[in-house]
Amino acid sequence: MNYLNEINSEGFIIINNIYSNVEIENIILEIEKVTENNTENSTFRKSDGIFAIRQFHKEIPKSIEFIFNEKLKKIIETNFGEHFFITKSIYFDKPEKSNWFVAYHQDLTISVNKKVEIENYENWTKKQNQFAVQPPNEILEKNFTIRIHLDNTTKENGALKVINKSHKKGVLRTDNIDFKHEIETICEVEKGGxxxxxxxLFHASNKTTNNQKRRVIHIEFSNQKLPKELKWSEKTNLTF
Known part of the structure; x- marks a missing residue:
């Protein structure tokens, strides 16, 4: 099914029933196998409010076969084509009593292999031995993100809220948005959606209020070539 018109128009779409309960349990099992006795890994972030794994597809490689099932591969192929690849992945585990929240923001950086001075590549950072940089807008505009929900996600346990169509306005500071005149959507997604x-797209997340955890796998994709001096540090090709 083609969802691209809605994605391009609103900046997002929710699609439920992509994974069976068995597939979700298999993904969770692979995560638990790696993390149970290995919480000191440099790509892991653990606090009272959240547990996160950066470079998820590299740290939990056996989960990939369950994540990229036939339904997901068909959605990617039909809506974006066969030439997209993974550029970044993060696992978020928001515990039942989490008071962790994220203010409205855009995802402006990509993960690269090193820092070099290149025109229109700016705002360099380095976290956990990973370089990140803000590329030109045309790269960000062509990328997309898929968020896989391992639990029912509602407004009570920190579902994303987004500003519809805000992806069409380029890179903005939040104080340049008149939120009173924008459409905000709470993106509730069923387990397996x-x-x-x-x-x-401007997006944010509230605190958990219903004592239910929220686990999400966030995967970013691109089909863009970087300048010859740079490489995508987490690049992983997909097989269809």
């Missing part, structure tokens, strides 16, 4: 979104 996905959300596809554009990186420039």
């Amino acid at each position: 996905i959300m596809i979104m554009k990186p420039l």
